[in-house]
Amino acid sequence: MSLVDLMSMAKPNEELRKKILQKLHEELAYCFQCAKCTSGCTAFKLLELVPHEIMRLTKLGFIEELITSEIIWTCATCLKCVERCPQNVSPYHVIIALRNIAVKQEAKIPEAYLKAVSQILETGLAQTIEKVTTKKMESLDRQKLHLPEIKHPTETFRTTFLKILEGHEL
Amino acid sequence: MPNIGVYVCHCGLNIAGTVDVERVVEYAKNLPDVIVAKHYKYICSEPGQRMIQEDIQAYGLERVVIAACSPRMHEETFRKTVAEAGLNPYLLEVVNLREHCSWAHSDQPEKATEKAKELVRMGVARARLLEPLEKRVISVEKKVLVVGGGIAGIEASLDLANAGFKVYLVEKAPSIGGRMAQLDKTFPTLDCSACILTPKMVDVAKHPNIKLLTNAEVTNVSGFVGNYEVTVLKKPRYVDEDKCVGCGLCTEVCPVEIPDKFNEGLSQTHAISIYSPHAVPKVAIINPEHCLRLKYGKEVCGKCLKTCEAKAINFEQQPENIQLKVGAIILAVGADVFDAAKIPELGYGRFKNVISNIQFERISDASGPTGGKILCPETGKPPRSIVFIQCVGSRDKRFHEYCCRVGCMISLKQAILAREKLGGDVEIYICYNDIRAFGKGYEEFYRRARDLNINFLAGIPSEIRSAPDGSLCVTVYEKVVNKLLEIHADLVVLSCGIVPGKDFNKISETFHVSRSSDGFLLEAHPKLRPLETSTAGIFLAGACQGPKDIPDSVAHASGAAAKVIELLSKGEFEIEPLKAIVNPDFCSGCGICESICPFDAIEMKAETVNGEKLVAEVIEVKCQGCGTCASACPTHAIKMQHYTNEQILAQVHAALIAKQEMVK
Numbered sequence: 001m002s003l004v005d006l007m008s009m010a011k012p013n014e015e016l017r018k019k020i021l022q023k024l025h026e027e028l029a030y031c032f033q034c035a036k037c038t039s040g041c042t043a044f045k046l047l048e049l050v051p052h053e054i055m056r057l058t059k060l061g062f063i064e065e066l067i068t069s070e071i072i073w074t075c076a077t078c079l080k081c082v083e084r085c086p087q088n089v090s091p092y093h094v095i096i097a098l099r100n101i102a103v104k105q106e107a108k109i110p111e112a113y114l115k116a117v118s119q120i121l122e123t124g125l126a127q128t129i130e131k132v133t134t135k136k137m138e139s140l141d142r143q144k145l146h147l148p149e150i151k152h153p154t155e156t157f158r159t160t161f162l163k164i165l166e167g168h169e170l
Numbered sequence: 171m172p173n174i175g176v177y178v179c180h181c182g183l184n185i186a187g188t189v190d191v192e193r194v195v196e197y198a199k200n201l202p203d204v205i206v207a208k209h210y211k212y213i214c215s216e217p218g219q220r221m222i223q224e225d226i227q228a229y230g231l232e233r234v235v236i237a238a239c240s241p242r243m244h245e246e247t248f249r250k251t252v253a254e255a256g257l258n259p260y261l262l263e264v265v266n267l268r269e270h271c272s273w274a275h276s277d278q279p280e281k282a283t284e285k286a287k288e289l290v291r292m293g294v295a296r297a298r299l300l301e302p303l304e305k306r307v308i309s310v311e312k313k314v315l316v317v318g319g320g321i322a323g324i325e326a327s328l329d330l331a332n333a334g335f336k337v338y339l340v341e342k343a344p345s346i347g348g349r350m351a352q353l354d355k356t357f358p359t360l361d362c363s364a365c366i367l368t369p370k371m372v373d374v375a376k377h378p379n380i381k382l383l384t385n386a387e388v389t390n391v392s393g394f395v396g397n398y399e400v401t402v403l404k405k406p407r408y409v410d411e412d413k414c415v416g417c418g419l420c421t422e423v424c425p426v427e428i429p430d431k432f433n434e435g436l437s438q439t440h441a442i443s444i445y446s447p448h449a450v451p452k453v454a455i456i457n458p459e460h461c462l463r464l465k466y467g468k469e470v471c472g473k474c475l476k477t478c479e480a481k482a483i484n485f486e487q488q489p490e491n492i493q494l495k496v497g498a499i500i501l502a503v504g505a506d507v508f509d510a511a512k513i514p515e516l517g518y519g520r521f522k523n524v525i526s527n528i529q530f531e532r533i534s535d536a537s538g539p540t541g542g543k544i545l546c547p548e549t550g551k552p553p554r555s556i557v558f559i560q561c562v563g564s565r566d567k568r569f570h571e572y573c574c575r576v577g578c579m580i581s582l583k584q585a586i587l588a589r590e591k592l593g594g595d596v597e598i599y600i601c602y603n604d605i606r607a608f609g610k611g612y613e614e615f616y617r618r619a620r621d622l623n624i625n626f627l628a629g630i631p632s633e634i635r636s637a638p639d640g641s642l643c644v645t646v647y648e649k650v651v652n653k654l655l656e657i658h659a660d661l662v663v664l665s666c667g668i669v670p671g672k673d674f675n676k677i678s679e680t681f682h683v684s685r686s687s688d689g690f691l692l693e694a695h696p697k698l699r700p701l702e703t704s705t706a707g708i709f710l711a712g713a714c715q716g717p718k719d720i721p722d723s724v725a726h727a728s729g730a731a732a733k734v735i736e737l738l739s740k741g742e743f744e745i746e747p748l749k750a751i752v753n754p755d756f757c758s759g760c761g762i763c764e765s766i767c768p769f770d771a772i773e774m775k776a777e778t779v780n781g782e783k784l785v786a787e788v789i790e791v792k793c794q795g796c797g798t799c800a801s802a803c804p805t806h807a808i809k810m811q812h813y814t815n816e817q818i819l820a821q822v823h824a825a826l827i828a829k830q831e832m833v834k
Binding site: 001002003004005006007021025026029030031032033052053056057059060062087 | 554555597605616617620621622623625626628641645648650651652653654655656657658659
């Protein structure tokens with residue numbers, strides 16, 4: 001691309017651009033920047049996620065700055081943007097694709113996400129198994145509540161899970 | 171004294187929201203001769219009109235005063251209303267309570283109500299003195315002059331000719347076709363422009379009802395609606411139109427090279443040439459400014475003369491004045507493309523690879539200078555990156571405030587053509603302000619462009635510079651991503667807007683048509699009479715009235731043709747009786763009226779009844795009823811019908827007199 005960002009002298013990453021366009025061409029091409037996604041974005045008010053800006057930056061190929069920033073991890077995946085987009089495109093899918101690239105490139109990933117992965121590998125669950133505290137400040141675990149014990153995932157689950165993670169291109 | 175009825179319209183809340191209509195009605199009831207006064211929500215509605223008609227019968231009304239919107243809006247409507255009830259339509263007075271009162275004083279309702287009362291009082295005073303008048307009938311010439319042979323002029327001419335009218339189509343260029351003939355493809359269907367235009371051009375040339383006059387200009391127009399006399403100057407081609415077969419051999423031997431106007435200066439043609447590949451008529455023309463023989467005398471050059479087998483070349487041809495009588499005129503004179511050289515920061519004219527959108531059309535056109543291959547003018551190579559810049563000369567207070575209405579669609583189309591012709595690897599950027607895709611199928615076309623990996627950048631570059639590597643350096647602040655971006659482009663296309671023609675001043679004088687503030691020719695009413703000018707019998711078609719794309723131009727032209735048919739089909743038509751009348755006994759023959767009449771409607775005639783003297787005579791059909799003569803006449807010999815001195819003075823008195831005195 002004969003394009004350069006004069007403030008940072010960054011150039012579009014042509015390889016990543018092509019890769020992401022190949023998979024998400026329709027999402028990126030048809031966006032016409034009405035900014036409805038940002039107007040309704042749950043994460044914008046607290047965390048300043050600007051979906052429509054991400055769409056155009058990605059389309060132009062300024063992808064590196066996105067995958068190294070924390071902003072793509074603030075999406076709450078509420079999917080309002082997808083539901084309401086007048087062009088039927090999905091900023092959500094673009095953001096997820098950017099996250100996948102970030103993982104692939106071992107860029108900065110928020111710790112909570114890494115924790116979640118190890119949690120799944122260990123327990124098979126996205127959430128940790130919590131204890132319940134009663135009004136009398138009594139701590140009860142599953143055993144005390146007479147709930148069946150949760151088994152640890154099998155080795156097959158772990159290998160399959162890791163395989164999926166690695167095999168996922170975007 | 172006559173029985174007068176007064177009707178005050180609410181116009182929804184347009185009037186009643188400011189003016190207390192009930193108080194105005196109460197006031198009107200007490201004015202002398204007023205025997206009924208009412209208000210109504212919408213007098214122009216069917217029940218509103220019926221109310222007045224019933225009152226005319228019930229109260230024996232002899233004059234009707236309607237206080238409503240501007241008479242320009244509904245005077246005709248209300249004249250019909252009273253006429254249907256048996257009253258002469260000129261016994262109606264319309265008082266403008268909307269434009270002249272409620273809209274102007276919406277912040278002062280109390281004072282507006284007082285003003286409304288006074289306006290009504292004035293209207294009643296004039297109404298009392300109104301006289302019944304009859305419309306006049308004049309015969310019309312069933313021939314039409316169409317000026318301009320672009321798509322609008324072609325469409326109007328064919329419609330009229332097919333309806334059986336004789337049409338004179340005058341075109342100043344050597345061929346008809348206009349701007350559309352220069353285009354490659356048309357949005358939003360990507361039809362080939364020549365494929366849909368050329369057959370129509372041929373139809374024009376072949377139509378028995380159309381007389382085509384190319385290389386010609388209208389130099390004088392006199393007369394009036396239904397009976398115009400037109401002088402057309404047919405400039406010499408120096409080639410006999412009947413003999414020339416359009417073989418083009420003469421062009422090949424001509425030693426003089428000049429820039430090709432049809433190709434927007436991107437290629438060279440010769441002093442003798444055929445205007446365009448699809449020219450109609452396909453006849454050569456000699457440019458007298460460049461031809462060696464026409465410049466330096468009889469013995470010089472003459473190569474074309476020797477080559478032409480048809481013996482068509484005639485250096486003796488003279489300009490010819492042609493007199494035409496027509497009933498109506500359609501101006502389809504088109505418009506120009508903005509000259510980007512006026513914006514020095516864009517480098518147009520300085521950098522060969524900065525081109526206008528019309529030049530891009532020529533480059534992309536199969537019959538253009540590159541045979542349809544998109545190549546950079548400077549290098550002759552296909553561009554690897556193209557930048558389109560929108561709103562050049564339009565939406566720019568320094569040049570033209572309006573939106574050109576076609577720039578966005580043209581750039582989308584050209585970007586699509588570039589993608590199709592140059593393949594997927596070429597980088598295409600469109601720097602835009604807003605993308606305006608408003609017509610039928612246009613938004614879908616915009617989506618199609620987005621599908622083709624065209625990069626849209628929200629922001630307009632401030633300048634174009636040349637980079638050391640020979641490319642063009644375009645810097646633009648992209649307002650979506652908030653970045654200052656720099657693009658190195660091989661080709662920059664400026665989306666130049668549609669601007670009023672250079673000769674519009676002359677046209678406006680010749681045809682007595684006004685121009686709007688944007689410079690285009692002015693229609694009689696922007697919404698309700700978009701096809702007519704304020705001069706009766708002269709109509710507008712196409713982009714001369716304002717920027718238009720092809721579908722709009724064609725629709726406008728067919729509309730203008732239909733208006734002409736409406737006007738001329740009966741062979742005669744009625745005109746307003748608002749004209750000046752001379753009392754010969756009072757006329758001193760001074761001739762002041764003749765000298766100031768803007769319509770040449772007064773002639774001084776010798777009269778011998780009471781000894782030899784000059785007497786002013788009004789040419790009825792020419793008189794537009796402006797009243798200039800009546801106010802200038804030193805002996806009050808001229809009476810302006812429907813606006814007599816007595817009527818106007820009564821209004822003035824009513825305006826000045828103390829309020830109480832008028833009330834009975």
